[in-house]
Amino acid sequence: MLNVKIIFLSVLVDITEIEELTLPIEDGSNIRNILEQLSSKFGKKFEEMIFKDSKELSKYVIITINGNDIRTIDGIKTRVQLNDEISFIPAIAGG
Numbered sequence: 001m002l003n004v005k006i007i008f009l010s011v012l013v014d015i016t017e018i019e020e021l022t023l024p025i026e027d028g029s030n031i032r033n034i035l036e037q038l039s040s041k042f043g044k045k046f047e048e049m050i051f052k053d054s055k056e057l058s059k060y061v062i063i064t065i066n067g068n069d070i071r072t073i074d075g076i077k078t079r080v081q082l083n084d085e086i087s088f089i090p091a092i093a094g095g
Helices: 011-016 031-042 044-050
Strands: 002-008 020-025 061-065 085-090
Touching: 002 011, 002 031, 011 044, 011 085, 020 031, 031 044, 044 061
Parallel strands: 002 085
Antiparallel strands: 002 020, 061 085
8 A cells, every 4th residue: 555645726625625635545546536536425416516527637626746747748647656745736717
């Protein structure tokens, strides 16, 4: 088992009711595995915020691993390693 740090920002704090947590994961896990665990833990509202549909991530939440957007790495298949820090950052819009 590995531990990764998960950080929630903005409206995701309202949904999860926490700003961060340490999540134990299996060796070889990827972002999809983590999203499945978090969806199970935080429920439908969290899942609806993260996913556009069951297969595609919402463009309104940026997921980073150690400060790097997962879309520039390997997307949802990005591998996670010991002590990685994963942040969920809702996109801010306005005018």
